[in-house]
Amino acid sequence: MKANISIVLACLFSMMNLAAQEGEEKAREKALNASQDLTYEANDELVENDFVSAEAKYRRAISKSDSNAVAPYNLGNSYYKRESFGEAFGRYKMAGERTVEKPKKHKAFHNMGNVFMKKKEYAKAVEAYKNALRNNPEDEETRYNLALAKKMMEQDKQNQSKDDNEDQKDQKDQKENEDQQSQGGDDEDQEEKQDKEEEKQGDDKQEEQNKKDEGNDQKDQDQKEQEQPKPRPNQLSEQQIKNLLEAMQNEEKKVQEKMEAKKVKGPRIKNEKDW
Numbered sequence: 001m002k003a004n005i006s007i008v009l010a011c012l013f014s015m016m017n018l019a020a021q022e023g024e025e026k027a028r029e030k031a032l033n034a035s036q037d038l039t040y041e042a043n044d045e046l047v048e049n050d051f052v053s054a055e056a057k058y059r060r061a062i063s064k065s066d067s068n069a070v071a072p073y074n075l076g077n078s079y080y081k082r083e084s085f086g087e088a089f090g091r092y093k094m095a096g097e098r099t100v101e102k103p104k105k106h107k108a109f110h111n112m113g114n115v116f117m118k119k120k121e122y123a124k125a126v127e128a129y130k131n132a133l134r135n136n137p138e139d140e141e142t143r144y145n146l147a148l149a150k151k152m153m154e155q156d157k158q159n160q161s162k163d164d165n166e167d168q169k170d171q172k173d174q175k176e177n178e179d180q181q182s183q184g185g186d187d188e189d190q191e192e193k194q195d196k197e198e199e200k201q202g203d204d205k206q207e208e209q210n211k212k213d214e215g216n217d218q219k220d221q222d223q224k225e226q227e228q229p230k231p232r233p234n235q236l237s238e239q240q241i242k243n244l245l246e247a248m249q250n251e252e253k254k255v256q257e258k259m260e261a262k263k264v265k266g267p268r269i270k271n272e273k274d275w
Contacts, residue, residue: 028067035065039074046078054078062094069099073108080115089115106136113145122153 038061045054055078061071076091089112096108113128129146133139 028065032065032067035061035068035071038064039068039071042071043074046074051078051082066098069095069101069104069108072098073104073111076111080111083118085115085118102135106132106139106142109135110139110142110145113142113149117145117149117152120152120156122149122156125149126153 038057042054042057042061045051045057055075058071058075058078061068062075072091073095076088076095079085079088079091092108092111092115096105096112099105099108109128109132113125113132116122116125116128126146126149129142129149132142133146136142
């Protein structure tokens with residue numbers, strides 16, 4: 001009896017789980033249908049160039065069902081055409097994650113590669129195109145894009161290497177210029193120091209010559225003074241003797257004149273005064 005009850009309960013739970021699963025599936029299907037309807041409406045509005053309304057409906061479609069890969073893919077295309085590459089990449093990535101179908105995955109990876117090409121991220125573009133070919137090896141457009149991405153990647157590496165070499169050369173030239181300027185500065189300092197030293201030596205030589213000339217002048221002056229006759233101590237000079245003789249002769253002359261005058265004069269006569 002108990003065994004029968006357990007079996008009945010197990011069957012009941014199983015039926016309830018099945019009913020729940022069926023309910024969930026129906027809900028997901030209903031949400032997907034609503035999402036798809038919004039996607040169709042958004043597509044029509046894009047045709048009418050009403051991007052604002054179309055973008056809003058795509059977003060609603062994306063939020064209603066995570067099984068709808070078309071809505072994010074189409075929205076990504078809309079962003080790509082408007083060169084909003086960051087937004088486009090995010091929607092392509094979402095579309096690739098939402099689907100298990102290889103053709104849809106191929107398109108999502110192919111367009112992600114195109115975004116990387118626009119952004120000049122060539123290495124990432126190569127990987128995206130490879131993933132696209134894994135899902136559709138027959139697509140010639142993807143194969144061509146892959147070859148182009150590889151070529152651009154190699155060219156980018158060469159340019160980068162060239163830029164690095166030029167940077168290294170510029171740094172080397174700059175260092176050599178700095179070293180030359182530094183050496184030039186040292187040479188100028190040495191030259192200036194040498195000039196000052198030579199100037200000082202010249203001044204010293206000039207000063208020495210001046211002193212020597214002054215010594216020679218003094219020596220010549222002393223020699224001239226020595227050559228001039230000097231009066232001896234307690235002796236009269238020749239001029240003094242001459243002057244003295246003239247003075248004596250003058251005195252003698254005066255005495256003789258006085259004596260002659262006395263001989264000529266007679267006795268002194270007294271004169272009378274008149275009234």
